[in-house]
């Protein structure tokens with residue numbers, strides 16, 4: 542193990558585990574080395590500049606209507622390791638998995654899930670949401686997301702904010718951003734959002750640091766007001782889903798009609 546590897550976070554303390562379960566989130570120092578972050582950043586920039594996954598619906602604008610030729614203000618790539626296989630092999634994954642197993646369950650599995658790019662100057666906010674609101678309502682989840690910036694994450698460039706203890710809440714009403722069903726991204730749709738989010742705390746991070754949050758923890762990130770792009774890689778870990786004990790419906794997903802879904806369908810029918 543090199544010196545730089547020995548200073549990398551590869552486990553969490555009992556105090557951090559307690560904080561996580563009490564508050565629904567946790568922020569950690571880098572889980573990988575500066576060298577690894579440097580090559581990951583190259584891979585990341587390559588697949589965004591190649592518009593990897595666009596045709597099959599795996600790259601799209603999370604925050605806009607995603608029409609061809611329109612500049613994306615919040616581009617996202619699902620399963621980025623499909624287009625940059627080197628992302629499947631890194632110290633960051635080894636450490637994230639070990640930490641996820643400490644936090645959730647010794648059998649928790651997962652890996653590279655998606656990449657969200659917040660362009661310099663024009664990068665849009667990611668509105669308040671609970672991740673579970675995106676998913677199939679018939680299942681009960683016990684999942685975490687690791688959010689890892691490939692440069693510093695600050696309040697000015699769009700670090701994450703969390704509402705402590707919101708992981709104890711049910712799924713609140715959501716809708717597509719701006720109530721436009723052509724938009725993939727969701728936002729909280731409650732009248733008292735300011736009240737609901739007033740205890741939120743920002744989590745600035747070093748490059749390669751992570752925040753970890755549960756599937757119901759309410760979170761947000763601001764616009765990128767800086768002149769440097771904000772790159773974030775999100776890793777999902779969880780235990781096997783079980784059937785949700787009661788019928789429930791996420792109507793906001795049923796009425797979505799995004800260009801991304803159309804591209805995915807036409808690419809499958811080819």
Ligand code: NI
Nearest residue numbers: 670671672760
């Ligand atoms: Ni989220």
